[in-house]
Every structure is written in structure tokens, then in C-alpha cells.
Amino acid sequence: MRELPDVLKDWEAVIGLEVHCELTTLETKMFCGCPNTHDAEPNANVCPVCLGMPGALPVPNKAAIESIVRAGLACNCEIQKHSMFYRKHYFYPDMAKNFQTTQGPVAFCMYGHLDLDVAGEGAAERPDGTGVDKAADGSYTTPVRILRIHMEEDAAKMNHLGGEEGRITSATESLIDYNRCGTPLTELVTEPDLRTPEEARLFMEKLRRIYLTLGISDCSMEHGSMRCDGNVSLRRRGETRLGTKTELKNINSFKSLHDGLAYEICRQAEVLEEGGVIYQETRHWEPSRRRTVVMRVKETADDYRLFPDPDLAPYDLTDEFIAHCAAEIPELPDAKRDRYMADFGLKRADAEQIAGDPDCAAFFEEAVAGETTKGAATVANVIVNDLTGYLNAAGIAISETSITPAQVKSLADLLASDAISSNQGREVFGLMAESGDDPAAIVDARGMRQVSDTGALEPIVDAVLARCGEQVEQYRGGNKRVVGFLVGQCMKDSKGKGNPKLFNQLLTAKLEA
Ligand SMILES: [Zn+2]
Numbered sequence: 001m002r003e004l005p006d007v008l009k010d011w012e013a014v015i016g017l018e019v020h021c022e023l024t025t026l027e028t029k030m031f032c033g034c035p036n037t038h039d040a041e042p043n044a045n046v047c048p049v050c051l052g053m054p055g056a057l058p059v060p061n062k063a064a065i066e067s068i069v070r071a072g073l074a075c076n077c078e079i080q081k082h083s084m085f086y087r088k089h090y091f092y093p094d095m096a097k098n099f100q101t102t103q104g105p106v107a108f109c110m111y112g113h114l115d116l117d118v119a120g121e122g123a124a125e126r127p128d129g130t131g132v133d134k135a136a137d138g139s140y141t142t143p144v145r146i147l148r149i150h151m152e153e154d155a156a157k158m159n160h161l162g163g164e165e166g167r168i169t170s171a172t173e174s175l176i177d178y179n180r181c182g183t184p185l186t187e188l189v190t191e192p193d194l195r196t197p198e199e200a201r202l203f204m205e206k207l208r209r210i211y212l213t214l215g216i217s218d219c220s221m222e223h224g225s226m227r228c229d230g231n232v233s234l235r236r237r238g239e240t241r242l243g244t245k246t247e248l249k250n251i252n253s254f255k256s257l258h259d260g261l262a263y264e265i266c267r268q269a270e271v272l273e274e275g276g277v278i279y280q281e282t283r284h285w286e287p288s289r290r291r292t293v294v295m296r297v298k299e300t301a302d303d304y305r306l307f308p309d310p311d312l313a314p315y316d317l318t319d320e321f322i323a324h325c326a327a328e329i330p331e332l333p334d335a336k337r338d339r340y341m342a343d344f345g346l347k348r349a350d351a352e353q354i355a356g357d358p359d360c361a362a363f364f365e366e367a368v369a370g371e372t373t374k375g376a377a378t379v380a381n382v383i384v385n386d387l388t389g390y391l392n393a394a395g396i397a398i399s400e401t402s403i404t405p406a407q408v409k410s411l412a413d414l415l416a417s418d419a420i421s422s423n424q425g426r427e428v429f430g431l432m433a434e435s436g437d438d439p440a441a442i443v444d445a446r447g448m449r450q451v452s453d454t455g456a457l458e459p460i461v462d463a464v465l466a467r468c469g470e471q472v473e474q475y476r477g478g479n480k481r482v483v484g485f486l487v488g489q490c491m492k493d494s495k496g497k498g499n500p501k502l503f504n505q506l507l508t509a510k511l512e513a
Contacts, residue, residue, distance in 0.1 A: 001266050005127060009127050012236070013194075013197075016189070017194065017229070019227075019228045020226070021188070025218070027063070030058075030064055030153040031182060046178045058311055069321075071149055071211065080317075083314070083315050084314045085309045086103060090304060093176055094155035100155065101312070104306060108151055112146035114207070116141065116143075117139065118140055120139070125196035144190055147189045147191050149186055154182070154185040160173075160174050160175075197258040205356075208221075212357060212358055213336075229247055230247070232245060233268070234268045234278075247281070250285075251285060336361060340355055363405050367409045379412040381415075382408050382415070390403075403432070403433060407432055418501070419449050419452075420449065465511075487503045487507065490503040490507070
């Protein structure tokens with residue numbers, strides 16, 4: 001099978017996403033007063049409404065509608081003042097009512113867009129001459145239209161035990177937990193504007209940063225509170241008619257989204273190049289085997305018998321309500337990233353990572369309160385490298401660590417003032433995380449402060465130059481990289497305490513003299 005980006009030179013991939021997000025931060029479910037929590041005993045959070053008992057009547061959760069309106073505004077959608085809830089019928093035990101309450105043709109949020117900035121290796125997936133203007137470094141920006149964001153309720157969680165190779169057979173026992181049934185769920189549908197797996201991944205990441213910043217969900221792809229399906233079809237470059245699409249289901253990580261789409265694009269190209277036919281079907285990505293397999297042939301909308309829910313009155317939003325939602329939108333990740341770059345001189349990648357997580361942004365802002373740009377850039381560096389690495393390894397969130405902004409600031413000060421080298425900085429971070437001690441105290445207790453006094457370093461440099469005649473010859477012969485070896489010798493002689501930058505300067509000056 002040919003691989004990306006080679007395939008995309010001949011074929012245009014047309015990709016659309018459907019992104020489900022549970023509104024995990026709300027206290028109650030969508031249409032009843034049951035708690036909206038995930039840690040309860042199975043089937044503890046249930047009532048006649050979410051179990052679909054005869055005569056039970058639903059009442060919409062106003063806080064959920066506030067959340068989705070804020071999501072819509074942040075995604076540049078037009079908020080629809082008049083919309084309705086619909087019933088989508090199907091038979092499966094995960095929905096006791098035999099229908100899911102969702103929205104009809106008009107959703108609360110319609111016709112939005114987000115702009116994607118694509119750079120680095122991922123930008124190479126989109127070949128030149130395919131409708132975007134690339135900068136000299138290959139990066140580009142492309143808009144992605146959002147058709148709608150609608151409100152619906154989630155289904156129960158099912159656990160199938162037994163059976164063969166994951167298939168449900170007569171030997172399977174199925175357990176149902178209705179705690180999730182009826183919990184508030186948003187679904188965002190994009191127009192098929194994405195052209196590469198990387199663009200799809202970046203869209204999901206951007207949306208996740210926005211939802212996290214709005215505080216409407218914990219957006220955990222791992223735990224399924226944020227999940228997405230990808231629709232993908234191919235057409236020959238220059239063709240305008242859409243090809244038959246397949247749908248990739250239940251993607252649970254950004255990597256799976258990218259790799260699953262990449263595989264599916266290459267698979268479709270191979271089928272089409274061999275004269276085969278693509279069937280409209282739902283496929284499942286198996287990361288361990290690196291392939292997609294058929295789940296089922298797709299239902300059409302008609303099969304669901306959608307009609308307005310007679311138990312729920314049409315929903316009218318007032319200008320006042322929409323203005324109230326707009327007023328509660330905090331500074332969004334892109335604006336925050338730009339501010340960090342302008343005010344603190346952060347690198348774009350660092351600024352984006354910090355601004356994308358509201359807890360991390362709050363941590364950073366506390367650490368750099370009243371700081372200069374050089375100090376702030378060092379703080380950002382410690383957060384993006386040392387702290388993030390530590391949190392990932394420990395499997396905890398920034399809100400769960402005992403490391404404080406003041407400690408990170410103290411470590412950054414030692415680094416920015418050259419009191420310790422970056423290697424020592426990593427060591428001090430580890431000791432700080434372990435002991436909870438202040439970095440300055442750790443450095444003093446271990447005598448780690450690096451020597452930045454030229455008078456003390458010069459004799460070491462002279463001794464190294466005297467003993468390494470061979471390397472000095474190489475340097476003067478044009479091999480400038482040998483200076484790295486000489487710095488290493490100086491560091492060794494100073495027992496790791498000399499300032500490597502200063503050693504480098506002194507060595508270079510003497511060698512060039
Ligand atoms: Zn309930």
C-alpha cells in the first residue's frame with residue numbers, strides 16, 4: 001500500500017468530523033435531576049425520566065444550554081433563537097426510551113468556523129497547489145466551517161462479557177449501566193473542509209483547548225468524555241464530485257484520529273486504483289493491528305424516524321440570555337497565546353501549549369507575575385519541558401501536583417541568572433519534585449552554583465589548552481566543532497561547576513587569538 005503524503009498527490013481526501021463532548025462540569029443530567037457524575041455505583045444515578053418510565057416528563061437543563069451557546073459563540077456560530085428537540089428512534093438497550101432526544105434540522109448553534117494553523121512536518125501532508133497559500137517554511141492557515149453544534153443526551157454504557165473475539169454471540173452476557181443515560185452531550189459537525197489527517201488532528205486539538213477554556217467539559221479522549229467520528233472519501237485531484245465516504249468510529253486519541261484516517265485514505269486509494277468500489281460503511285480503527293475493519297453498513301437518516309418531541313416545547317432563546325452567555329466567555333486560547341507571545345516573548349509552540357490548558361495558564365501567570373520577558377521565557381521553558389514531562393510520567397494533572405508556581409519561578413531565576421546550567425536545572429527539578437524543597441535551598445545545600453567568575457575559570461581553560469594540543473591543532477585546522485570536546489574537559493576539571501557558556505567563550509577567544 002502506498003503511504004501519505006504520496007497518495008495525496010494523486011487523490012484529494014475530503015474529511016469531515018463529528019465531535020461528541022459530554023458536558024461533564026454540569027451538576028445534573030440533560031432532562032432530569034439525576035447527578036451528572038461518573039464515579040457512582042452502576043445504576044445509582046437513575047430516575048423515571050432517564051429510564052423512560054411511562055408518564056415521566058423531561059425538563060431541559062438550562063445550564064447545559066448556556067454551555068452549548070458559549071461553545072457556539074467561541075466557534076463563531078450563529079446562535080439560533082428558535083429551535084426544537086427531536087426524537088431519534090432506534091432499538092438498543094443502551095436507551096431505555098427507545099429513542100434519543102436530540103435536535104432537528106435547526107440546532108442551537110449553526111454555521112460557525114475555526115481557522116487552523118498548520119506547520120512543521122504535518123504541513124507536508126498537504127501537497128502544494130491544493131488551494132492553500134503556503135509560507136516559505138511550508139506552514140499555512142486554512143478555515144474549517146462548522147455546520148452545527150447541537151444538544152442531545154448520551155446513552156447508557158454497555159459492557160459485553162464473553163463471546164468470541166469481541167463479537168457478541170449467544171454466549172455473551174451484557175451489563176448495562178444507565179448512569180450515563182440522559183447525561184448532557186453536545187455534537188459538533190464540521191463541513192467536509194479538512195484535507196489531511198493532520199488537519200483533522202489539529203482541529204480536534206483546537207476544539208479541545210476551546211472547550212477546556214470554557215470549562216464546559218473535562219474533554220478526556222481517554223475516558224470518552226470527548227470522542228469523534230471521521231468521515232472520509234477520496235476523489236481524483238481536479239474532480240469536483242464527492243466520492244463515497246466511510247465513517248471511522250470511536251476514535252479515542254489524537255494519534256488514533258490521525259493514524260486511522262491516514263490508513264483509511266491509503267486503503268481507499270488502493271481499492272480505487274485497482275478498479276474497486278468503496279462502500280458506505282462504518283469502520284473501526286484497530287491501532288494495535290494498524291488497520292480499519294467494517295463494523296456495519298451505515299443507516300440513513302430516514303431509518304431513525306426523526307420527529308419533534310411532543311413532551312418538549314419549542315425552545316426560544318432571548319437576546320438577554322445570549323448576551324449573558326457571551327459575557328461569561330473567558331479569554332480564548334488563541335488570544336491568550338498571542339498575548340503571551342507579545343507580552344512575554346514566548347515561542348509560539350510554548351505559548352500555545354500553556355494557553356491551551358486553563359490550569360496550566362493560571363499556573364504560568366501566577367509564576368510570572370511582575371516578571372521580565374527573559375524570566376518569563378525561562379519559566380515557560382521549565383513548565384513546557386520539566387513540569388510537563390514530570391506530570392506525564394506521574395500520570396497526574398497540573399492541578400494535582402504539589403509543585404507550586406513559586407518553586408518553578410525560583411528554579412527559573414537560577415537558570416536565567418546562570419547560577420546553574422540547564423543540566424543542573426533538570427537535576428534540581430527532580431530533587432524539588434521529590435522533596436518539595438525550594439530550588440535555591442537545594443542548590444546551596446549541594447554546592448551546585450556554577451562558577452561564572454572569569455578569574456576562576458581562566459586557569460582551568462589554560463590547563464586544558466596546554467594538555468590538549470592535538471585538539472587545538474584540529475581547531476586551528478578548521479574543525480571548529482572540537483571546541484565542544486574542550487568545553488567538556490573544562491567542565492570535568494571544574495567538577496561540573498563551571499559555567500559552560502563562559503568556558504565556550506573563553507576557549508574560543510583564546511583559540512582565535
Ligand atoms: Zn434521571
